[in-house]
Structure formats: structure tokens, C-alpha cells
Amino acid sequence: MSNILFVVSGSDHWTLKDGTKHPTGYWAEELVVPFRTFTDSGHEVSIATPGGVQPTVDAGSLAAEVNGGQERADELEAEIGRIAQLAQPLRLEDVDLDAYDAVFYPGGHGPMEDLSSDEASAHLLTSTLASGKPLGIVCHAPAALLATEDTEGGSPFAGYRLTSFTNTEEEQAGLADGAPWLLQDRLVALGADFQEGEAWAPHLVTDRNLYTGQNPASSGPLAQEMLAALR
Template sequence: MSKILFVVTGADTWTLADGTEHPTGFWAEEAVAPYEAFRAAGHEVVVATPGGVEPTVDPASLAPEVNGGQENADRIAKALESFAELRRPVRLEDVRLDDYAAVFYPGGHGPMEDLAVNADSGRLLARALESGRPLGVVCHGPAALLAAVGADGGNVFAGYEVAAFTNDEEVQGGLADRAKWLLQDRLTEAGVIVRTGEPWAPHVVTDRNLVTGQNPASSAPLAEELLKRLG
């Protein structure tokens, strides 16, 4: 079967407006749900991070209250233990796009710290978009789109419709008034068209080969859409 590239944040803190470092990383469900779907379909997953650092799971993403209770939180934590590829990432800088049939970016606040300004990630996203291969990005993962700048200085995703973590969700999550910037605002400023759904409900937007999801609950349906495109 095919190889799917997971590009995961290498950040374990998110710098807030007052300089405070808020613990973060990747969001557990957003990595686990697609991983399980892809592996069940017989695909191989390779994880890449900036510098090849082992990614950190956002501790908040393992809490029962964000996972529908303790039972599911325990299931996701156990699934992470089986996600061995997270513990042997390759260097994002060394990735050859031609080796992969699809590319996927999970979220968590981590991408707002590193991938939003990572030129290697930006170039990879631009090439993936141009190539026509399935490209999936969920929740705060679309922060990485901000680094995808074309030769003309504009964002290569300008004019594309996307789903991403919304201002309303950031407010309800309690961090909006402490953030340096909000993802929905910054994407809009870059010319990306953010289509919002109900807070915390599954919401997936497809535009050409780009498939995006609004929040953790969107991870599984986004993965299913990518699988359809892989055939």
C-alpha cells in the first residue's frame, strides 16, 4: 500500500502574548484517529518533525473532559503507546515528497509556535498542493499554511476554502485573550477562506486536493475523506 507522511509539530510550548510559555504539543486525538484509520486500511505512516525531534503530546489532550470520558481518554493514551512512529521521526528537512502518496498535519497549539514560521514545512505544503496528492490538515494544523509563501510573496493557499480551529472555539477554550494571534484571523489575512462550522462539532471542508478539519472531532471524518482519495 501507500506511505503517508505525518508532519507533526516539534514544539512543546506555545508562547503567549505576555511571554508565558504554555505547555502544548500535538493533540492526541488528531494524531491517533487518522493513524488508526490509515493503518487499518493497510497504509504505512512516517512521522516527520522539524529537526527530527520526538514530538510531545499536549497533556491537555489526554484529559477525560476533552475525550468524552475516562474510558476513551484511556483508549487514546493506549493508542499513542502503539504509535511507534512518533518515537522515531525523520527530519522534516530531509523529506522527499515523491516518497509519499499523501500528507497529513495534525494540530494542537504546537504548530502555531513552529510550523507557522517553518520554511521547510511551507515549501513541502506548496509542493504537495501543486502535486495534486491528497493533503489533510486539521484544527490548529492549518497554522502551517501560513508559511507556504509563493515566489510572488503571496500565500499559495490564498483563495482556497478551509476549515480550521475557529475564534469561537479559542474563546471557549479559554486562551483567546492570551494569544498573540488567532488562527482564523491570520488565515483570513493571508487570503485563505475559512468556512466555520458549529464549535466542537465535526466539520470538514474539501477544496481540490486540500482536505481540512475544524477541530479534534473532525479528525476521523477527515481521515476517511483522505482514504477515499487514495482509493
């Protein structure tokens, strides 16, 4: 069986362009569903955060209205409580890629705050891409790719086909006007070949060993795609 590393934001807020701090963290579905998918298939999952801080779940991701009802929201919250790795995550700065067979980044607005400029994450992303190991990134987590930009504006991810949470979805979620920048715009500026799917519907893009998903609904299918690659 494989060892899979989850890289999770350690931020509990996203700083908007007016300086206010929007409460956030990781998005529950995007962590829980892939975690369950991998572990139910017999794989081991480790979790790392910047500095090894205990990550915060975005309270909004546990609301009944985004989970199809209170029952599923309660199930997600209960599953989070059973993931022991969340209580004592590894320090991202100490991670050795050689110990893992795949890397996965769940989203939420947290990565927009910390992983978008995190050097340890940038090194891991670049190394994983070069290694050929499956690299899965979903929703807002592709913000972490922005940290791979060098001083001349280049990135190893330039030219790759990928997706992320779109401008349309950010607008419909009501946060686009307050955002200091929009993820889709920044990924295009980085040189990515951005592939936009229908808002809120599952949408996956695979290019070589890079697996990306557009939104929360894409996280489960994305994990299944990575499972197939690990077989």
C-alpha cells in the same frame, strides 16, 4: 497500498502574548484516530517533525473531560505508546515528497509555535498542493500555511476554501485573550476563503486536493475523506 506522511509539531509549548509558555504539543485524538484509520486500511504511515525531535503530546488532550471519560483517554494514551514512529521521527528537512502518496498534519497548539514559520514545512505544503496528492490539515495545524506567505504577502493557498480551529472555539477554550494572534484571522489575511462550522462539531472543507477539518472531532472524518481519495 499508499505511503502517508504525518507532519507533527516538535514544540512542547506555545508562547503567549505576555511571553509565558503555555504547555502544549500535538492533540492526541488528531494524531491517533487518523493514524489508526490509515493503518487499519493497510496504509503505511511515517512521521516527521522539524529537526526530527520526538514530539510531545498535549497533556490536556489526554484528560477525561475532553475524551468523553477516562476509559477513552486511557485508550488514546495506550495507542500513542504503540506508535513506534513517534519515538524516532524523520527529520522534516530530509523528507522527499516523491516517497509519499498523501500528507497529513495533525493539530494541537504546537503548530502555532513552530510550523507557522517553518521553511521546510512550507516547501512541503506548496509542493504537495502542486502535486495533486491529498493534503489533510486539521484544527490548529493550518497555522503551517502561514509559512507559505512570500515577501509580497501572497500564498499558493490564497483563494482556497478551508477551515481550522475558529476564533469562537479559541474563545470558548479560554485561550483567545492570551493568544498572540488568532488562527482564523491570520488565514483570512492570507487570502483563504474561510469556512466556519458549528463550534466543536465535525466540519470538513475540501477544495481540490486540500482537505481541512475544523477541530478534534473533525480528524476522524477527515481521514476517512482522504481514504476515499486514495482509493
